[in-house]
Amino acid sequence: xxxxYVILNIEKEYPGYTGTEKWLIITDLTEEQFAESYPEQYPxxxxxxxxxxxxxxxIARYRCNERKHNWRSQMKETAIELEDLFIExxxxxxxxxxxxxxxxxxxxxxxxxxxxxxxxxxxxSEKAIARYEGINQSTVHRSIKKAVRNLQKYCDIHGEExxxx
Numbered sequence: 001x002x003x004x005y006v007i008l009n010i011e012k013e014y015p016g017y018t019g020t021e022k023w024l025i026i027t028d029l030t031e032e033q034f035a036e037s038y039p040e041q042y043p044x045x046x047x048x049x050x051x052x053x054x055x056x057x058x059i060a061r062y063r064c065n066e067r068k069h070n071w072r073s074q075m076k077e078t079a080i081e082l083e084d085l086f087i088e089x090x091x092x093x094x095x096x097x098x099x100x101x102x103x104x105x106x107x108x109x110x111x112x113x114x115x116x117x118x119x120x121x122x123x124x125s126e127k128a129i130a131r132y133e134g135i136n137q138s139t140v141h142r143s144i145k146k147a148v149r150n151l152q153k154y155c156d157i158h159g160e161e162x163x164x165x
Contacts, residue, residue, distance in 0.1 A: 002125035004029060004037075006056065007044055023048035026056030028131060053124075057132045060122045061114075104154045112147035119144055 005027035010017050013024065025048045027034060035042045051059075105113055118124045119140075126144065130137040 002127055004053075004125055004127055005034065005041070006123055006128075007041060007048075010049065019049070021047055021049045024051060025049070026051045026053060028053045028128075053128045054132055057118065057124065057128070060118065060124070064117060064122065104151055104158070107150055107154050108147050112143055112150070115140060115144050116147045116151075 005025055008024040008026070010019070010021060010024050023044045025034075025044065027050070029037065031045060034045060105116075108116065115129055118129050119126060126140045127137050130140045133140070
C-alpha cells in the first residue's frame with residue numbers, strides 16, 4: 001500500500017529551524033482521516049507542521065532544483081580544477097563534464113524525469129503525484145514504469161562504455 005503522506009524531521013530537513021514543531025507532515029488528509037488511516041503515525045500530528053501535497057511537491061521541486069544547481073556548480077568547479085591540474089586537451093575536459101547518469105536521465109521526457117525524481121528520490125507516492133498533476137494514478141504508474149524501462153535500456157546499451165572508461 002502506498003502512503004499518501006510523507007513525514008520529515010524538520011531539524012534534519014531544515015537546519016536552523018527555530019519553531020517548536022518536530023515533524024513536517026505532507027498530506028492532503030484531514031486530521032481525522034490521518035488518525036484513522038495511520039494510527040501508529042498519528043502522535044506525530046500534534047508536534048507537526050501540516051503541509052498540503054501540492055505545496056510539498058513544489059517545495060521538493062524547488063529544493064531539488066537548488067541541489068541540482070549546487071551540484072552542477074560543484075561539478076563545474078571540480079572540472080575546472082581537474083582541467084587546470086591534469087587536462088591539457090579540450091576533448092578530455094568535455095568527457096569529464098558529460099556524466100553518464102545525466103545522459104541517461106536526459107533520454108527521458110521532462111515529465112518522466114520529474115515523476116521519477118518525485119517518486120524515487122523525494123519519496124512521493126504515485127497517488128500523491130497524480131493528485132498534484134490532476135491525473136489518474138495509473139497514468140503516473142505507466143509513465144514511471146516506461147521511464148524505468150528506458151533507463152534500463154540505456155544502461156544495457158551504454159553500460160559497457162562506462163565500465164571501460
